[in-house]
Structure formats: structure tokens, C-alpha cells
Amino acid sequence: MATRRSRVEFEDDHGTTVRYDRHPNGGGLVSPGARVHDDASIATTAYVESGARVGPRTRVGSGSWIDHDVTVGSDVTIGTTVHLRPGTRVGHRARVGSRARLGEHVVVEPGASVAPDEIVPDxxxxxxxSVRTAA
Structure with a gap:
């Protein structure tokens, strides 16, 4: 039997109505345009935006924001209050520490770790x- 997802709607800063569905595992807010595996855990106060993909067994902590067109692999741990900006890719089994901020089009390779409170440039x-700036 399919799990019924509750819908949440509100008006953003631009006056546009935005819609999210509660994820069945954790209750986080997932845009209808995102793909989040049912085995992922999205904390109640976390957001996953349109175009984002989150793989199986990945955990997204409270207050975290998976922005538009972000790809997060399987078995990833995203700490609390993390922001992954548009176009970022996080590989399988990677770890992103709490309060980290990753810029646009960042690549976190499989198995890599981002320290808590770290700010990673675009x-x-x-x-x-190692950490290196892409060309």
C-alpha cells in the first residue's frame, strides 16, 4: 500500500505559492520536483528543493537545506543546519558536518568529509x- 504524503503550502518572499510533501521517513519537506529515495531520512525541519536527488540510506539533519539541482548519493550523512547550494554533488558515503555551507557546483567526492562549520567556495x-578549486 502506498504511503500518503501530506502536502504543505506557503507563500515565499516573492509572493509565489510553494508546495512541499512530507517525506515518509523523517517528515522533512520535499518539493514535488525532487526525487528522494524512500530509504533516505529527511529530518522534519529539512528542505529538499526541486531538481534535487537524494539516494538511499542518506540522512539529512534538521534545519538543512538541499537546494535546487543538488545530487546526494547513497549512504551520505548531512549534519544539522547544512546548506548545499545549487548544482552541488555529494558522492556516496560522504559526510558533511553540521553548519557547513557548500557553494554552487561543489563536488564532494565519494567517501570524502566536510568538517563542521566549514565554508566551501563555489x-x-x-x-x-584534499580540497582544491575546480578550473
Missing amino acids: RTVVGRH
Whole structure:
């Protein structure tokens, strides 16, 4: 039997009505235009925007924001109050610490970690053993 998802609607700063569905595992807010695996856990106060994809067994902490067109692999841990800006990609088994801020088009390679409170500039590649700015 399919799980019924509750719909939440509100008006954004531009006067546009935005809609989100509560994710069945954690109750987080997921845009109808996002794809979040049912095995992922999205905390109640977390948001996943349109065009984003979140893989199986991934955990997104409270207050975190997965922005438009972000891809998060499987078995990833996203801490609390994290912001992944548009176009960012987080590989399988990666970890993003609480309060981290990742710029646009950042790549976190599989198995890599971003420290809590870290600010990662746009177009940076975070490897398992190094951080470098993409060309």
C-alpha cells in the first residue's frame, strides 16, 4: 500500500505559492520536483528543493537545506543546519558536518568529509584527502 504524503503550502518572499510533501521517513519537506529515495531520512525541519536527488540510506539533519539541482548519493550523512547550494554533488558515503555551507557546483567526492562549520567556495572539489578549486 502506498504511503500518503501530506502536502504543505506557503507563500515565499516573492509572493509565489510553494508546495512541499512530507517525506515518509523523517517528515522533512520535499518539493514535488525532487526525487528522494524512500530509504533516505529527511529530518522534519529539512528542505529538499526541486531538481534535487537524494539516494538511499542518506540522512539529512534538521534545519538543512538541499537546494535546487543538488545530487546526494547513497549512504551520505548531512549534519544539522547544512546548506548545499545549487548544482552541488555529494558522492556516496560522504559526510558533511553540521553548519557547513557548500557553494554552487561543489563536488564532494565519494567517501570524502566536510568538517563542521566549514565554508566551501563555489566550484571546489573536496577529495578524500584534499580540497582544491575546480578550473
